[in-house]
Amino acid sequence: MPERIFHIATAADWRTTLATGTYTTSTVGRSLAEEGFIHASRRDQVQGVFDRYYRGLGEDLVLLTIDPARLESEVRVDPVGSDTYPHVYGPINRTAVVDVVPLNRRGGTETLMSLWIKGMAVRMGLAVLAMVLVAAIVLGIQRWS
Structure with missing residues (x-):
């Protein structure tokens, strides 16, 4: 059995796990109860699984790294x-x-730093856009006065 196994999860499902203590989503749109098990993969299989089932999903995704020795459920x-x-x-x-x-x-995996930088870039871009719009409005008002 692999030392570590991996599972792609939606960020929303992971937040639920943080609140409940257990994760029960088998795969996109399917629960453990419906499927009978939770799909996982070796690290070398993650990209293929992403490409087949998660690409274009439009939700924030996370990669869970699971230690089978810590699992309370059976892994096969x-x-x-x-x-x-x-x-x-x-x-x-x-x-x-x-x-x-x-x-x-x-x-691909993202670091928290790269996510922070991307978020800051978006916020700065929006702030610059807002300043340009305010300046245009002010100039337009002064022109007509």
Whole structure:
């Protein structure tokens, strides 16, 4: 069994986990109760899973790193097509998640610093736009006075 397994989650589902202590989303739009297990992957499978199921979803996504030794539920490595994937047969307890990293729109991981810088750039751009609009309005009012 792999040392660590991975699961792509929506940020909203992860926030629910922080409140409840357990994660129960199997995959996009499917719960553990509906699917019977939670889909996971090895690290080398994450990009393919993102490309097939999460690209273009339009929601903020995070990559969960899960330590199987900390899981309270069973993990099985099941054949899927010509490959195998780890599946968690039960809820994922919050304490088994050892890292949570935001994913960008291409499925790559983001650092908190890069997210902060991007957020600041957007805020600064909006502030400059607001200043330009105010200046245009003021100049327009002065012209007509």
